[in-house]
Amino acid sequence: MLKLNHTLQEYPYSHPGYGKKVAVVAVGTAGSKVAAQLSKQSRLLEHYLYVTCDEADVANVTKGEFVLIDALVTGKSSPYALRGLAEERVNEIRQHLKESKLVFVISGLGGTVGSGIAPWIVREAIQMNIMTVAIVLMPFAFEKQKHFFAGSALKRIRAMAHGVILIDNDEFAKQPVVDANAEINEKIALALNKLLGSSEEREITVALNNVVNFLRSNSYSVLCVDDSGQEAKEYSKAVMNAASHFGKTVDTSEACKSIVHLCTGESISMNELVSSIGCLSSRLGNGTMSIEYGLSTGLTNTTTAVIMATGFSKTKFDNYDPIDAVLGKTGKNNLEGQDLDSSVNCQFILQNLEC
């Protein structure tokens, strides 16, 4: 991880609108969909850059800047080929980011655009001395053929980014239905909006500089969301439901810090808030996990809990890199620190594994 020359104190923006200092870079189809949803909700995050190969990804997007990469010119669409095309647009991308001090790069890592271009954008942003947090949407378990790219792109991103927020699509879908994406994206956008500096009335939030400080780590941060169902006043049920998702993605005992944001329909007393959030310690961490909280009231007719926890040294997706699985993690043969190019050449191993 590269050191930054500026300090976190340079991010205490308290007025609405961070201008171009905080940028959201959406890469690929999934990244574009989530960023578009976020831009509808967030009053604070104003600067969006969409980097994608398919015009349809941004057809309904009105706010933002666009770098559309024409993947048809080469007829190739491997992550490696797409990254090569993106590299040709490097000056344009740098121009869009030149005023930014903090960048969130959002992408689904299961696809060719996301897995090819998102790690490269992360690297570019870091080289521009920008604090860079990757928000990665990980493929569903049933998308087996996408796990290889996702696993190797995740490894590269983690090695470079100042922070990684991991979203496990499996844990956001109520049911594995084909049209689940719209519902998932709404939940993800709600969660990101609440965590990255929402400033509505009747709301307490954790300041953005504290969130960035929280994220700044070599470990993974994982985001989960759930609600209380019909029982709007069962605040702790919402927290426990959201907490129950972590166990399938990470070793929950590793959690060292968490941020919980509750969205409730009605006002909630301090006692109710503290007791509902307090029960999280029984599900995450080893008894010493710190918890910060935020609260929004008057928005919904159910209670939704957004939980981001950090401190995880690995996730289930680290096993998605089949090179590690086949060659072992100890030798020089794993891909850590190497270029994606070499991982692309190793697809034959994936095919063997999937049989």
Ligand SMILES: Nc1nc2c(ncn2[C@@H]2O[C@H](COP(=O)(O)OP(=O)(O)O)[C@@H](O)[C@H]2O)c(=O)[nH]1
């Ligand atoms: N959360 C979410 N995930 C998506 C969405 N669309 C696709 N995905 C996931 O993201 C992965 C990459 O897909 P996509 O973004 O279409 O690929 P790309 O455009 O080539 O980067 C897929 O494997 C899916 O798991 C979406 O709208 N929301």
Ligand SMILES: [Mg+2]
């Ligand atoms: Mg796509």
